[in-house]
Amino acid sequence: MSNVNPGMDAEVFEQFQEQLRRYVRERLIPAENDVIANDGIPDDLLAEMREMGLFGLTMPEEYGGAGMNVTQYIETIYTLSYAMPAYRSITSINLGMVCSAIKNSGTPEQKAEWLPRLAAGEIASFGLTEPGSGSDSAGLQTTAVRSGNGYVLNGTKRYITNAPFAKIALIMARTSKENLPKNGHVSAFLVPLDTAGVTRGKSDKKMGQPGSHIGDIILEDVFVPGDALLGGEEGKGFATAMQSLDNGRLSVGAASTAYARRALDTAVKYATERKAFGEPIANFQLIQAMLSDSYAEIYAAECMMRDAIKKADEGRKVLLEAAAFKMFASEMCGRVADRCVQIHGGAGYLAEYEAERFFRDSRIYRIYEGTTQIMQLVIAKQMLRDFSAGMHG
Template sequence: MSTAPSATVNPGMDPEVFAQFLEQLQRYVRERLIPAEAQVIAGDAIPEDLLAEMREMGLFGLTMPEEYGGAGMNISQYIETIHAISYAMPAFRSIISINIGMVCSAIKNAGTAEQKAEWLPRLAAGEIAAFGLTEPGSGSDSAGLATMAVRSGNGYVLNGTKRYITNAPYAKVGLIMARTSKENLPRNAHVSAFLVPLDTPGVTRGKSDKKMGQQGSHIGDIILEDVYVPGEALLGSEEGRGFATAMQSLDNGRLSVGAAATAQARRFLDTAIRYANERKAFGEPIAQFQLIQAMLADSQAEIYAAQCMMRDAIAKADSGQKILMEAAAFKMFASEMCGRVADRCVQIHGGAGYLAEYEAERFFRDARIYRIYEGTTQIMQLVIAKQMLKDFAAGVG
């Protein structure tokens, strides 16, 4: 169990300014992003004019310090922002969250002053980043990491393949995890992190993978063949910190996924309520049928529970607590809950829920990935259980 310092570590944006920003964003989501969803689906991409608007609103630099062009949000404000934007289709969150919650978080936490000065302003301005951990033979298993970084002069030569990497087809830079030791070392000290511009000679990208859902968001391979990077590319100028940096960033990533799943579940439920009031059977709206009401009520209760978990976890994060277990528990519950709400949304639609003409079919497909990325439900169970056992052995409780 975590223990909290008494003061907030990062006060973030002025609360009144943030409240105004959030209200503006919620209006933008409903008036601009949701109406554009059909266009995103048709083109399997976010239109450039929308990306330009998102950059202009500062959505790529939410948590970055103001001196680097960001908004300086704390964790609570960042996750509330992700929750707001995730009421729209998932592509809009995916394009910004890897920048903010993963790559920028790693640079802020572990980067040198020079790395922060070079990369944070560019990422805050909207250059797109990718987070390169997963490989064909490894995901959460750091011991299976195969990508190697071998010293060469003042730099390193990287070889390996990264798989299922969000934003890979169009990212400008990748934070690449690679072995700097052939042997597996304690505390995963064999893994280091490198900032690799993806136009570096030797870097190629696989084609964008066709997915079950989440149109407009793209994943693909990043292939590194004798890629030379200077020593300044090593994050923090220190070998062996890559996996620890990745895990710190994954806490933010898991909070982001949990917030997205919670917001998507709300969208699904709102759609189901609207349909249940419009669809009539036996002379009355199906919303009047008690078994339909039971599905609506179960969904509302579960969404409320996820919202409470989210706000508890982000408050602890802002007070400086370690939230490994809380982030994992929230991500696990919210992603599983989102799947259940999506299923009920289809069920309430009946036969119409199976047709692509209605949103419920897309919702069902979009929801499935939340239980997989940033750590599967099963990995989350292991993270939670290991932390519980560690706390028990230390007499914490």
């Protein structure tokens, strides 16, 4: 198709992937215990990740990025996510959500100011979720009221990835008291987090995913100039957020699939080393059943991923595919992590082995970027819309 995004040169991309695969296995995985102990990625590793361009994969080349298309970006996330989730978490908000929102909807001035900074590794947050609303935009409480040549923002954002140390947040706020059709009451604002009136809650303690941080962003009479309004137009914020969420869902699906592969590889290794009744437990058919079910499910998720990203790069809408892939892959990752614990037996419950960490880490994939239940609603509503459209013409 003529509107296929060519992205990075194919040969250069393959070399980058090979370099990243080595980096994941030789640097990122060996550093995992350190990340867990300190609940953070060491500065030297972060500097290496910036140097490799991992914060600028999707930024256009003229802004200092690699100019990857969706396929290349998601394949890169898949490669990176074989390692613990903190590494994807710190880069992916820049790449998949804030960058795509600015690229798709920003003014030329906003692109020129923010994309080079994001590509260089300034860390971003995406501020949609609130204490009383997540996927429900009608419940959004944060307000942006016109004041002189700008806006005054008030509200609280909750569970915001990277909030404790991000430099900028894309904040969704209400520019109309009434709920308008197509969520026209929601606008998006680029807010540097050192702006007067912004405070951040402390990093929340979580079930898993050590080294990645979430927290509140509290906005109290925060004045931002008019040019902070994304795209310079009110009422486009929710559409921008939803466009970005397709990328976010593809990224979470890819991360789930890669982490399931890591859990399965660990389970295979353990099953061949652990002996019971005088032989490796890998010889037992019920263990083999768990391994083979896991392989088949991972393969199915990989096929879904590659179909969805190919369609995205052809310029097709992938709302359905992104939601279905995220839903299937995140649920599948939970099943594979659970089997990994089961194959380890008693050892699977001990912190000494990786299986229990995989189990805790993978649980969030079924929740963020829209829960499984929200994915079901998104898929069903779109199916019914498509059916109605077909019925009436």
